Amino acid sequence: MELFCNPAVASVYNSPAQRARVISEQWFSENSYCLACKSDHLTKTPANTRATDFSCNICGHSYELKTFVRRPRKSLVDGAYATIVAMIESGTAPTLCLLERTELWRVQSLTAIHSSFLTPWVIERRQPLSEHDRRAGWVGCNICLDRIPLDGEIALVEKGIAEDRVEVRRRFQRFLPLSNLPSDQRGWSTLTLSVIRELKKSEFSLSDVCEREQRFAVVYPGNRHIRPKIRQQLQVLSDLGVLSFKGGGRYALAE
Numbered sequence: 001m002e003l004f005c006n007p008a009v010a011s012v013y014n015s016p017a018q019r020a021r022v023i024s025e026q027w028f029s030e031n032s033y034c035l036a037c038k039s040d041h042l043t044k045t046p047a048n049t050r051a052t053d054f055s056c057n058i059c060g061h062s063y064e065l066k067t068f069v070r071r072p073r074k075s076l077v078d079g080a081y082a083t084i085v086a087m088i089e090s091g092t093a094p095t096l097c098l099l100e101r102t103e104l105w106r107v108q109s110l111t112a113i114h115s116s117f118l119t120p121w122v123i124e125r126r127q128p129l130s131e132h133d134r135r136a137g138w139v140g141c142n143i144c145l146d147r148i149p150l151d152g153e154i155a156l157v158e159k160g161i162a163e164d165r166v167e168v169r170r171r172f173q174r175f176l177p178l179s180n181l182p183s184d185q186r187g188w189s190t191l192t193l194s195v196i197r198e199l200k201k202s203e204f205s206l207s208d209v210c211e212r213e214q215r216f217a218v219v220y221p222g223n224r225h226i227r228p229k230i231r232q233q234l235q236v237l238s239d240l241g242v243l244s245f246k247g248g249g250r251y252a253l254a255e
């Protein structure tokens with residue numbers, strides 16, 4: 001993977017935002033690959049395709065590219081709130097690709113935020129734009145990256161070094177079965193995984209997770225079946241190969 005972008009491709013543009021978009025899209029189209037299948041090529045989508053910049057011709061997985069000099073860790077500004085929520089609910093949300101580059105356009109990191117981890121809980125509605133704004137009343141959103149477990153952030157390039165493609169795809173594809181679940185069910189699975197990661201233990205018990213029932217109650221207020229739901233999610237995560245059941249109510253995290 002070539003890690004230097006070519007700023008010359010944007011020589012006819014003056015606006016810094018437009019230049020950044022053209023340079024990063026050119027690099028991405030030449031160097032990215034599909035995470036969801038074996039295809040080594042992604043295709044640029046027509047201009048103005050909603051929340052999607054690239055897609056795979058083989059499996060149809062879609063990608064939205066965002067470029068930064070310093071990528072955000074906590075929260076990411078995204079487009080229209082209603083659009084992204086509708087895409088999440090219909091199972092068509094893209095995988096977000098965060099490209100972090102130096103001032104001289106060397107790629108420092110490229111991180112995929114797996115579409116299976118985009119659930120209603122991670123989307124925060126912003127205040128409508130004020131009446132003084134050209135787009136008064138428009139409602140945007142933030143993507144709360146700090147509500148996504150690290151499993152959902154897959155590095156393709158980290159600290160200026162490209163990761164092994166086979167391993168990147170393995171990390172990504174093990175969570176693809178989640179995309180077949182309704183967004184609410186995925187929400188339970190990914191939240192359970194977040195809570196398990198917060199335990200910071202390689203082995204844990206069902207009761208370790210259930211002790212954190214309050215974390216679930218914040219996201220699903222009024223739900224009276226939190227414990228059975230947690231037990232069900234541990235089964236889902238075991239089926240994905242993220243956990244293994246050790247017997248006696250104990251589980252181990254797989255690598």
Ligand SMILES: [Zn+2]
Binds near residue numbers: 034038058059060
């Ligand atoms: Zn594909």
